[in-house]
Structures are given as C-alpha cells and as structure tokens.
Amino acid sequence: MKTVLVTGVAHGIGKAIAAKLSEKYCVIGIDKELPEHIFCDTFYQCDLSNMQELQETIIQVKNRCESLYGLVNNAGIFIHKPLKNQSILEWEKIIAVNLTAPYVLAQALSPLLHHGHIINIASTRAYMSEAGTEPYSASKGGMVALTHALSISxxxxxxxxxxxxxxxxxxxxxxxxxxxxxxxxxxxxxxxxDIAKVVEFLLEDENGFITGSDFVVDGGVSKKMVYP
Incomplete structure (x- = not known):
C-alpha cells in the first residue's frame, strides 16, 4: 500500500483528507494536537513552527519509510485582527507553520517521492483579501508560488x-x-x-502530467462580479 503524509490531520480539512485517503493509502499524520480519529496508520505530534521538533520528526519519518507516494501540506494557522494590532511574533509563527514548514518538508522528503506528489493546501486569500489578514494571506500567496517553483525544481x-x-x-x-x-x-x-476529493484526484494522476497548477475550490465565489 502506498504511503501519504498529511500535516494538520487533527481537525477540519486535514481530518477529512486523512479519512478519504485512509480508504486507499497508508496515512502518516503530523499535527500539534493529538487526533481523536483513527484515520492515521502512524501519527507524529509536532509543532511545525518549532524547527527542532520538525527536523526530529522528519528523521523519524525517514527512518520509518523508504519511500512516500504523497506529501500533503495542509497544516495552517490564521489570525484576523487590525493591522496595527498584529505583532511580529504572530507574523513569524504563521509564516513558519503555513509556509516554512511545507518548504522544509518538501526539501527533506522529495527524495522519497520518486514519481510521487506534493499537494499544498493554499487559500483563495492568496488572490483576494479582507482587512486584517496580512500574515495569513501572505503565507498562502507564498504557498502558491512555492508550488510552481517546486514543480520546476x-x-x-x-x-x-x-x-x-x-x-x-x-x-x-x-x-x-x-x-x-x-x-x-x-x-x-x-x-x-470537497477538498479531500480534489486531493484524491491529484494523487490518482500517476503519470504526473498535472503539475505546477493551483486548483481553486470556492463554490464559484471568486468568479462573481461584485459592484459597490
């Protein structure tokens, strides 16, 4: 059975991805919180903003797996507060979890992913924003750019x-x-x-022709013309 590593599996989208993929794949989960579900065959508790913890977890994954079929960078944190009230510590933590960790995981684990897949969960906030979301929007914009850069490398x-x-x-x-x-x-x-199904679809592209793309899954909201 092929193995897929998913971050942020404890709740929400990550939990749904783990549940869907557990039907076909061996799922390795990473999260700061312990999941209450049973969709992960192996789980590592790790604060992705802590580089030492992340590197130690990567070593454990490499010791366990000779190969991976997929890496799903799903973990993310969000704040919504006025720009003047945002702290540099909040900025750094969000960038660390949402963007730096996916980069580090991709760099470290890509040698195990021969003819495999990296799937990054970004956000439509990479393209459109509301006030007070600068760190999150920047991290997700970076995620989209990281995706096409990795696809070339x-x-x-x-x-x-x-x-x-x-x-x-x-x-x-x-x-x-x-x-x-x-x-x-x-x-x-x-x-x-809805997101888990797109992850499943991309993993089924065994010939790897789909690469470097961002798939917007927003119910059509970003295509709707809005007048003042």
Whole structure:
C-alpha cells in the first residue's frame, strides 16, 4: 500500500483528507494536537513552527519509510485582527507553520517521492483579501508560488500542485444561512470533504502530467462580479 503524509490531520480539512485517503493509502499524520480519529496508520505530534521538533520528526519519518507516494501540506494557522494590532511574533509563527514548514518538508522528503506528489493546501486569500489578514494571506500567496517553483525544481520526478479552498465550513455545528449559501454559485458553502476529493484526484494522476497548477475550490465565489 502506498504511503501519504498529511500535516494538520487533527481537525477540519486535514481530518477529512486523512479519512478519504485512509480508504486507499497508508496515512502518516503530523499535527500539534493529538487526533481523536483513527484515520492515521502512524501519527507524529509536532509543532511545525518549532524547527527542532520538525527536523526530529522528519528523521523519524525517514527512518520509518523508504519511500512516500504523497506529501500533503495542509497544516495552517490564521489570525484576523487590525493591522496595527498584529505583532511580529504572530507574523513569524504563521509564516513558519503555513509556509516554512511545507518548504522544509518538501526539501527533506522529495527524495522519497520518486514519481510521487506534493499537494499544498493554499487559500483563495492568496488572490483576494479582507482587512486584517496580512500574515495569513501572505503565507498562502507564498504557498502558491512555492508550488510552481517546486514543480520546476522537481520536474520529471515529483508532481507539485496546490489547492486554494474558499469558505470551507469546518464547524460541524454551524448551519450556513440562506444568504451565505446564495453567495456561492454552487448554492452552498464548502465542506472539508470537497477538498479531500480534489486531493484524491491529484494523487490518482500517476503519470504526473498535472503539475505546477493551483486548483481553486470556492463554490464559484471568486468568479462573481461584485459592484459597490
């Protein structure tokens, strides 16, 4: 059975990805929090903003696996506060988790991914923003750029793509309003499973022709003309 490593598996999109992939693959999970689900065959607890912890985890993965089929960089943290109230420490932590860790993991594990896949979970905030989201938006814009850069550096060996989700409702207790559903051309807000299905699709591209691309999965919101 092929092995796929997924970061940020404890909750939300990462949990959905682990659940979907566990049907076909051996799943290695990494997260700061312990997952309450059983979708990971192996799990490593790691704070991705801590470089020492990350490097130690990479060593453990390499000692366990001679090869990987996929690396899904999903873990991410978010803040939403006025620009004047954002701290440099918040900026550095978000960049560390959302962008530096995916780069380090890709660099370290790509030799194990011969004819495999790297899939980076970005965001539509790489292309459009609301006030007070500078660190997160910058990290996700970087993720999209990192994706196409890696696709060239690893060409012929590893396929590298990103997925940019829009509004994905990870709160199972929240019920979207009629207005919120209508805002989407799809007629509903997104679910974590929507992203997991795209990850599954990309992993099934065994010939690796799809690479260097970003797949926007936002229910059509970013295509909607908005007038003042």
């Amino acid at each position: 690893l060409s012929g060996s590893v396929s590298v793509n990103s997925i940019s989700p829009g509004w994905i409702n990870t709160d199972e207790s929240y019920v979207a309003t009629v207005e919120e559903k209508a805002w989407h051309a799809s007629g509903r807000v997104g679910k974590p499973h």
